[in-house]
Amino acid sequence: MTQIAQWNGLPVQSTATVFQPERNPYKILFADITHRCNMACRNCYLPNRAIPDMDADWLRGILKRLPNRTRIRLVGAEPTVRKDLPEIIAMVRSLGHIPNLLTNGLKIADRDYLRSLKRAGLRTCYLSFNGGLDDDLYERIDGQRCAAAKSAALDNLIAENFYTILGTILVRGLNESVVEAVAQRIRGVSQVREYHLRSVGAIGRHMDEPTPYEASEMRRLAQRSFGDIVVDPAESGATCMHGKAGRLQVQVTEWPDLGSSERGRICPDGGLQPFFEHVMVNERGY
Numbered sequence: 001m002t003q004i005a006q007w008n009g010l011p012v013q014s015t016a017t018v019f020q021p022e023r024n025p026y027k028i029l030f031a032d033i034t035h036r037c038n039m040a041c042r043n044c045y046l047p048n049r050a051i052p053d054m055d056a057d058w059l060r061g062i063l064k065r066l067p068n069r070t071r072i073r074l075v076g077a078e079p080t081v082r083k084d085l086p087e088i089i090a091m092v093r094s095l096g097h098i099p100n101l102l103t104n105g106l107k108i109a110d111r112d113y114l115r116s117l118k119r120a121g122l123r124t125c126y127l128s129f130n131g132g133l134d135d136d137l138y139e140r141i142d143g144q145r146c147a148a149a150k151s152a153a154l155d156n157l158i159a160e161n162f163y164t165i166l167g168t169i170l171v172r173g174l175n176e177s178v179v180e181a182v183a184q185r186i187r188g189v190s191q192v193r194e195y196h197l198r199s200v201g202a203i204g205r206h207m208d209e210p211t212p213y214e215a216s217e218m219r220r221l222a223q224r225s226f227g228d229i230v231v232d233p234a235e236s237g238a239t240c241m242h243g244k245a246g247r248l249q250v251q252v253t254e255w256p257d258l259g260s261s262e263r264g265r266i267c268p269d270g271g272l273q274p275f276f277e278h279v280m281v282n283e284r285g286y
Helices: 056-064 085-094 111-120 135-142 147-159 177-186 215-226 275-281
Strands: 003-007 010-013 028-032 071-075 098-103 124-128 163-170 192-199 240-245 248-253 263-266 272-274
Touching: 056 085, 071 085, 085 098, 085 111, 111 147, 124 147, 135 147, 147 163, 163 177, 177 192, 177 215, 192 215, 215 240, 215 248, 263 275
Parallel strands: 028 071, 028 263, 071 098, 098 124, 124 163, 163 192, 192 248
Antiparallel strands: 003 010, 240 248, 263 272
């Protein structure tokens, strides 16, 4: 790909390079199956709610053309607002791919609902955890007092033995305490396999932050709460870190480290493009 522009003063790679599904180079593909949401978070990279849901049969046609087994990340806005989410998960499995769910957790606070997703074939879930267990933080960051629902969602994922990933967007001077709260909550919990820390990204609807967290600062926060982190140098750099604290995988990402070499996006025209680069260039009105 060639550089085509500066975005917020930063180089953006051209999304002119489009891969057809038969030539998919990505290990992970994001499918924005809906732009609807049951929350109104202050940080949202897809705040446009007017775009129709992705047609499930159309998605099936794309996935059937992929040459290799691929992780399909079902995302939104909020994918659990789709009534046919269990059917979509089952379809992904039936085609030999691996469904992953990225969710705010409000719906999976209902254990029966989570079990319906599990019966459909879901085994991996990324749960947004920006406020930890603190309602005041959720209200300030995500616009809703939802700590009880988040806690119930995490309890259900653990009880149903999901591969669980927790993610926190760090806002300077506001929610640093979440890192220690998460460390305390998941200590000894084998089902929580990954914890991701990310700085606020200036994309979509976002909180204005003059000094977003740098990767080195987030790494120090993580080390204070989780202890020594063995860093993987092959996957780490100045703006990101991948490491392990015992069994827990810890990842920090400083915006705009895009990390899209292995992550693609299923675009409305059926092509596959680098994930965040495509969102940032915003060629198709997202």
